[in-house]
Amino acid sequence: MPAAPKKKSGCLRLLLIITGCSLGALILMAVIGALVSPSPQTEQGPATPVTRPEKRPPATVQAPAESPPAPSLPEQVEELARKEFGDRFERVFVTQDTTGTWNIIINVFDENPGAASLQRSIIRLAALCHPEGLKVGQFEVAAWSNFVDGLGNVERKGLVRAHLRPEVAPKVNWKNEVMIEFHAAFATEFVHPAFKQKWADSDIL
Structure with a gap:
């Protein structure tokens, strides 16, 4: 029994x-x-290939455009003379001496000259050419015109040449140029005989 x-x-x-x-x-x-x-x-499925960003050249910084150089005094005088005389303008001569003083000579050609209009143009241009601080030793305007002789020939001749009086130049008030008397401020070096009386009688204000 115990074995079970x-x-x-x-x-x-x-x-x-x-x-x-x-x-x-x-x-x-x-x-x-x-x-x-x-x-x-x-x-x-296969992984999507990684695309590398495209390398772009660095943006170039454009330098600011250089402003054109300021016009020289002769160029400024020529521009003023062209505006004042228009088609009558011919040329200018502007020089500077060793003391820094400027000399200005303006040539014009007037086909139908009028004494008063020419004198007024000279005064206006002289006022523009005498800004404060600019040393002007000589200011002169020479005008030419066509003249017909007794035989009907047309010839170009000098009409008038006038310059600013050096003794009165420092006293002229260019800011009040409309009140300047031509013969008080300018001396006439030459005037054509056919134009002399008209030139002398014109004393515009």
């Missing part, structure tokens, strides 16, 4: 061994399946 319990104990041990082997086999199969099965990343 030993047989039951042996069967139970065998059952445990079989169960343990089965569990071990299942675990081993699960591990092998995990290693063999493709990863989720592989199932999604």
Whole structure:
């Protein structure tokens, strides 16, 4: 009778061994399946290639455009004379001596000269050519015109030449040029005989 319990104990041990082997086999199969099965990343297909940003040359900074140089005094005088005399303007001569004093000579040609209009133009231009601080030693205007002789021949001759009186130049108020009397401020070096009386009688204000 005492031998029966030993047989039951042996069967139970065998059952445990079989169960343990089965569990071990299942675990081993699960591990092998995990290693063999493709990863989720592989199932999604090949990865999209990474594009590198295109290299662009650095932006060039443009230097500010240089402003044109200021016109010289001779260029300024010529521009003023052209505006004042228009088509009558011919040329200017502007020089500077060793003391820094400027000498200005303006040549014009007047086909139909009028004494008063020519004198007024000379005064206006002289006022523009005498800005404050500019040393002007000589200011002169020479005008030419066409004259017809007794035989009907047309010839270009000097009409008048006048210059600013140096003794009164420092006293002239150029800011009030409309009140300047021509013969008080300018001396006439030459005037054509046919134009002399008109020139002398004109003393515009």
